[in-house]
């Protein structure tokens with residue numbers, strides 16, 4: 001640390017992203033929940049010589065084709081759509097500007113929430129999940145903090161039905177609930193449908209997991225026009241041009257290509273359910289996932305051991321150290337071929353231990 005670093009932030013513990021190995025050819029990468037498929041063909045078509053020439057100019061502000069495509073997809077107004085440089089940026093604005101009474105979230109959820117709280121010096125309360133990793137809505141009754149909820153949750157994959165989200169919103173209509181739907185497209189139902197009824201709801205989504213654009217850095221927020229106005233006030237007080245011109249075009253193209261989106265997510269769901277069944281047959285314990293990953297506890301060894309043995313065989317998954325997560329690894333659902341390789345490696349490992 002240099003002597004110039006602000007003492008207020010000296011205890012900051014930054015988020016630890018999953019490894020991005022340099023030599024991708026040798027590794028099967030199942031550790032950061034990216035898509036195994038390329039972006040939509042329409043994204044390639046959007047990247048024309050003319051669109052690249054436009055990089056000379058600042059990107060468009062206000063309502064863009066991306067806003068309109070997204071609004072059409074969900075049947076909401078374009079003014080209810082906020083765009084950010086990845087959903088992490090949208091979440092950062094929520095922590096910075098939409099937590100007047102602090103924040104509250106589960107003990108086992110997206111690891112970035114406590115980091116944002118630290119960065120913006122927002123006090124936060126941790127609400128432990130039950131023994132089986134399910135979330136009890138009643139635990140949130142009476143809390144005044146802004147609630148952050150990943151649905152489906154990470155790293156467990158467990159999903160809350162819209163009636164559960166509704167119950168949470170009903171507890172206090174003057175308390176904001178931020179539903180992080182990074183994984184909603186793999187079998188869940190989006191809470192965007194609840195927006196007409198609840199102005200204390202903000203939904204966050206990303207193009208990183210179900211729309212093949214993790215490298216494009218594009219995230220969305222949906223809420224009342226007032227809430228979206230607040231997010232824009234924050235954005236325009238920080239970096240109005242955070243979403244670059246090409247990413248705006250890529251996002252609109254991906255959003256308009258419903259056929260490709262549906263084909264990709266259906267394939268992930270199919271491979272996820274097959275992989276879950278196969279691993280359970282081998283004695284793994286796996287909570288029911290509606291995400292593009294599974295949280296899997298191998299039989300007869302720790303999560304760390306399984307992680308290390310997979311790594312020796314060129315397969316990268318994510319292990320989270322911690323009392324509740326020690327027995328598990330999080331495995332991203334890749335292509336069918338990648339998951340076959342995972343199963344073959346797992347059979348070898350199970351013979352060995």
Ligand SMILES: *Cc1c(COP(=O)(O)O)cnc(C)c1O
Pocket residue numbers: 033085086087088089110150154180182205206207208209214217218219
């Ligand atoms: C991946 C992920 C994000 C971040 O996505 P980006 O749009 O790539 O910043 C947010 N929330 C959860 C729960 C995630 O898993």
